[in-house]
Amino acid sequence: METPHTEHLSSADFEHVYAPAEDSFLLLDALEADLEFLDTLQPRLCLEIGSGSGVIITALAKRFAHSALCLATDLNPRACDATKRTAIHNATLDSIRCNLADAIRKRSVDLLLFNPPYVVTSDEELQSQLLTDCQTVTGTPATQRHLVHSWAGGRDGRRVTDILLGQLDEILSPNGVLYLLLLRENKPDEIIEQLIQSHFKAVKYMERRIPGEYLYILKVTRSIS
Template sequence: MIPTPDLDHISSRDYEHVYEPAEDTFLLLDALEKDAEFLRNEIKPCICLEIGSGTGCVSTFLGKILGDGTALLICTDINPYANAITNKTGCHNSIQLEPITTNLVNGLLPRLYHSIDILCFNPPYVVTTSDDLYSSKNIIEKAWAGGIDGREIIDKALPLVNELLSDKGVFYLLLISENKPNEVREIMKNNYNLQSEILFSRLAGREKQLILKFWRNTR
């Protein structure tokens, strides 16, 4: 078992500014751990990217899975405070991360076109109104508010996945049942020829969380 990254360096005051790891975070960790041998031995990644890294827990865990330190681990977040914490989390756990403050992947394309071997996204997925999504000035709310069907940020990211993934690349996406995951799978298949499976699902209180795994139909 791969240990969860040590987050003792993050204070309660820090969590006023950055999303605290919760059940959704740990479900994504479990999915990556389940695929650990596949990622190490078949994907053998050169470049990994996490969109919306928050504390950096997921990318740090991925770095521990890969182990040899040869993969570039890029993390993006719109919240500069989150990127500072992400950097500290990597250092605290002896994993080198490369945090970038940007919205989704603005500025990374076309340079990273079809270059990402492992892509992870735990998006803002909670069902809210569009007004809640765009009018909120609270940075923590922006980490979870997803707009109509919880899909407004997710739907902006889906076309970017096709541009980012390498031929051997895999994409791990966390959704809840209200996000209509089967519809997301159909969009990715019909529009981008990306195959998928539900890698994990779990109840967190009344919320059903799922990890979808996507890959190109070239293997």
């Protein structure tokens, strides 16, 4: 798949929005490597949770422009705006400000993408940042001024990931698939076992070592009864 252009986003934008990095490109590479499966799946609704600059969902929207509705969600209004601007220059999609998939009809997502906040931090640090994000300063949401919520993952770097996985049965369509980015410290084998217990099938579809991190892409589907 073609990586979308981001020249329209400035350094000022990236003070508020997560910039495309090695983890973003690994997720793009995994999607490109699995295009034969995705073409067979013929997704009608594609959703990226936490879209940041919008490069991943925009690349997907370009690929499935004539067959799928592509949506993105993010708690950060700056990220929603950046995603829409990236799409304007490359494809057609919509971006919604909401938590995870709260605004999406249940069991409707055929293709779900999630590059979560995965860095291991103390729960105290994460809670402190979440409280800050809920505050306002002169009417401006703090999420517009901080990037911490895009990477701080709490204990095992999985606080947000575990919430999403607990909702997965209500998000994915009967034939839906999730591509989830994880860090080695997130204990992907433990996550796979938990997903199996919840009647999902999960495999390490792609992995990559980058400076200071070892990343995985988990591919998650429903188990065949």
